[in-house]
Amino acid sequence: MDNLFVINRYRDVNEDVVVDVAEQEAKNLEKLKKRIAERKSAYATKKTSDVITLKPQKAVEEPKEDHVELIEVAGSVEETKPDNNINTIPKQDRKKAKLSNEFKVLGVNEFEKKAKVSRVLPFWLSHPVNISTNLKSSLCCADDQDWLHSTLKATLINEGVIKLFPVQEKVIPFILDEHKSTYPFWPHDICVSAPTGSGKTLAFVLPIVQILMNEIGCHVRALVVLPVQELAAQVAKVFKKYCMKTRLKTALLGGSTPIQQEQQNIVRYTETSGWVSEVDIIVCTAGRLVEHLQNTEGFSLKHLKFLVIDEADRIMDHIQNDWLYHVDKHIKLENELMTGRHSNLTWSSLLEQKPPPQKLLFSATLSQDPEKLEQWGLFQPKLFSASKSHKYEDEDQIRLYATPEELTECYVTCDAEHKPLLLYHFLADQKWDKVLCFTNAAEAAHRLAVLLNTWGRGQLRVAELSSALDKSTRESVLKKFTQSEINVLIGTDALARGIDISDCNYVISYDPPRNIKTYIHRVGRTGRAGRVGHAVTILLENQVNQFKEIIQAGGKAELPQIKIEAEVLDRLTSSYKQAMIETKKQIHAEIDSKVKKSLEIKRRSKSKPQKRKVNT
Numbered sequence: 124m125d126n127l128f129v130i131n132r133y134r135d136v137n138e139d140v141v142v143d144v145a146e147q148e149a150k151n152l153e154k155l156k157k158r159i160a161e162r163k164s165a166y167a168t169k170k171t172s173d174v175i176t177l178k179p180q181k182a183v184e185e186p187k188e189d190h191v192e193l194i195e196v197a198g199s200v201e202e203t204k205p206d207n208n209i210n211t212i213p214k215q216d217r218k219k220a221k222l223s224n225e226f227k228v229l230g231v232n233e234f235e236k237k238a239k240v241s242r243v244l245p246f247w248l249s250h251p252v253n254i255s256t257n258l259k260s261s262l263c264c265a266d267d268q269d270w271l272h273s274t275l276k277a278t279l280i281n282e283g284v285i286k287l288f289p290v291q292e293k294v295i296p297f298i299l300d301e302h303k304s305t306y307p308f309w310p311h312d313i314c315v316s317a318p319t320g321s322g323k324t325l326a327f328v329l330p331i332v333q334i335l336m337n338e339i340g341c342h343v344r345a346l347v348v349l350p351v352q353e354l355a356a357q358v359a360k361v362f363k364k365y366c367m368k369t370r371l372k373t374a375l376l377g378g379s380t381p382i383q384q385e386q387q388n389i390v391r392y393t394e395t396s397g398w399v400s401e402v403d404i405i406v407c408t409a410g411r412l413v414e415h416l417q418n419t420e421g422f423s424l425k426h427l428k429f430l431v432i433d434e435a436d437r438i439m440d441h442i443q444n445d446w447l448y449h450v451d452k453h454i455k456l457e458n459e460l461m462t463g464r465h466s467n468l469t470w471s472s473l474l475e476q477k478p479p480p481q482k483l484l485f486s487a488t489l490s491q492d493p494e495k496l497e498q499w500g501l502f503q504p505k506l507f508s509a510s511k512s513h514k515y516e517d518e519d520q521i522r523l524y525a526t527p528e529e530l531t532e533c534y535v536t537c538d539a540e541h542k543p544l545l546l547y548h549f550l551a552d553q554k555w556d557k558v559l560c561f562t563n564a565a566e567a568a569h570r571l572a573v574l575l576n577t578w579g580r581g582q583l584r585v586a587e588l589s590s591a592l593d594k595s596t597r598e599s600v601l602k603k604f605t606q607s608e609i610n611v612l613i614g615t616d617a618l619a620r621g622i623d624i625s626d627c628n629y630v631i632s633y634d635p636p637r638n639i640k641t642y643i644h645r646v647g648r649t650g651r652a653g654r655v656g657h658a659v660t661i662l663l664e665n666q667v668n669q670f671k672e673i674i675q676a677g678g679k680a681e682l683p684q685i686k687i688e689a690e691v692l693d694r695l696t697s698s699y700k701q702a703m704i705e706t707k708k709q710i711h712a713e714i715d716s717k718v719k720k721s722l723e724i725k726r727r728s729k730s731k732p733q734k735r736k737v738n739t
């Protein structure tokens with residue numbers, strides 16, 4: 124009972140218990156050291172084995188036989204012998220005692236830090252065929268290549284193509300060879316990642332035309348899928364050019380003409396053979412392709428040899444009507460109907476069924492990530508990549524994108540209110556010609572075009588080119604730019620991809636790009652086909668870090684910054700203010716006329732006599 128009322132007091136050092144305290148401390152220290160040593164050895168054994176065997180603590184006595192207690196082992200409850208002194212042992216020590224040699228602790232490794240799993244790329248991705256980015260030093264003279272048909276050589280020379288670019292030199296003979304392999308072997312599918320303007324279009328147009336020109340048949344044998352109408356039209360134009368001296372026919376299915384008209388152009392019904400195809404090569408957008416698969420009677424891809432997907436990453440990012448699923452389903456169904464049975468890949472099924480079309484994927488920003496490529500269902504693919512090989516000492520690193528060697532890139536910073544001044548300075552003072560300027564919205568592009576035209580008093584020759592304009596207006600604007608009637612085009616990212624604008628000398632990103640792919644396609648409108656090009660990105664101070672991250676994410680070196688003196692811009696302020704007043708007036712007038720027009724339309728529709736319902 125007395126113990127209950129004992130109060131531990133602080134005792135002065137001078138008191139006679141000093142010696143005892145020192146002794147006690149030494150003992151405590153000894154105990155602590157022992158514990159540390161024990162913990163260390165326990166940790167070492169835990170590391171080397173999945174099964175933990177902890178040394179019982181000295182202070183803990185071995186459990187006696189006649190005592191029963193419930194203890195936890197790795198989450199489960201087990202029965203064990205009791206300890207007479209169990210209440211006298213501290214709780215922590217009791218727990219350790221329970222994990223004695225007799226028990227295996229299961230699942231301990233689950234709590235341990237897992238070793239990092241290193242990525243292993245499939246062989247075809249880690250060992251691509253390297254493509255040079257240097258277009259100027261190409262030694263591959265088109266006329267000397269014995270694998271190229273004389274008809275195509277003649278057209279190439281006609282078009283001013285004397286030497287083949289690296290991507291063409293590597294890819295064309297590969298495709299031609301693949302189609303020489305004897306039946307029933309299937310050709311390898313291919314993925315091509317090469318810089319913008321490096322001539323990827325001819326890399327698939329030439330071998331397809333050469334292989335098909337020697338075959339006879341009224342079937343669609345090549346299908347080229349693109350993400351947007353403009354690109355489809357551009358590629359169809361190249362096909363038509365190179366098919367000119369052959370009997371091959373190309374059709375463009377882009378949605379610019381009504382579907383019924385397209386149907387009439389591509390299929391015909393004959394008494395003798397039923398439905399036949401009027402064309403050999405179809406260039407289309409993914410959306411329109413699905414429409415034809417579902418609605419055009421007699422439209423068949425049964426004899427398809429080539430399935431080209433240009434700007435493949437973009438098509439996959441914006442999955443249009445699940446087009447690949449529909450194409451695959453259509454081809455499979457046609458093949459099964461032909462062989463009359465389901466086909467597993469065996470020798471006999473191989474002999475019976477037609478090889479699937481060879482898939483050819485092209486892009487300047489084709490992801491080389493195996494997970495993303497998996498969705499294409501490629502057959503023993505081969506990769507052609509222009510990413511600099513010395514950058515990838517680690518074979519299993521996913522390769523990033525390459526930009527043209529002739530392209531110089533930089534960025535410039537300024538305040539938000541100085542952005543138009545900076546642009547005007549480049550165009551008016553530094554006299555940059557053939558400029559493509561990117562904004563992030565169609566409205567901004569329009570306002571900027573109005574401002575620059577007002578400010579430059581017609582000297583700058585600025586036009587806008589965005590998705591807000593209809594197709595024919597866009598075409599006429601592009602034509603004027605090519606013919607130098609227009610010097611500056613202001614647009615959105617709708618025109619960033621794939622569009623081949625000849626002689627563009629400068630690309631200005633007035634608003635910064637949202638990601639690395641957008642950046643690469645924007646700047647890729649200049650520095651094409653071995654010509655020199657310059658790309659400048661205008662940034663606000665708070666956008667610099669994000670832009671640097673984007674550039675880094677693309678595996679590119681840091682870009683240089685150019686500086687423009689503040690006085691240079693200050694000199695433009697008063698003329699800018701005046702131009703802004705006039706621009707505002709013009710924009711307001713445009714809005715007013717739009718409102719008036721829509722009111723007029725509403726008024727007319729209301730004044731039309733309504734059909735009266737007749738009660739019967």
Ligand SMILES: Nc1ncnc2c1ncn2[C@@H]1O[C@H](COP(=O)(O)OP(=O)(O)OP(=O)(O)O)[C@@H](O)[C@H]1O
Binds near residue numbers: 323
């Ligand atoms: N061997 C060549 N010699 C000279 N010019 C060429 C050659 N091959 C292609 N060109 C020209 O280079 C330009 C760019 O070609 P193309 O449009 O095929 O590039 P791309 O690689 O598809 O670019 P993007 O990725 O931007 O679509 C075209 O104007 C084309 O006529």
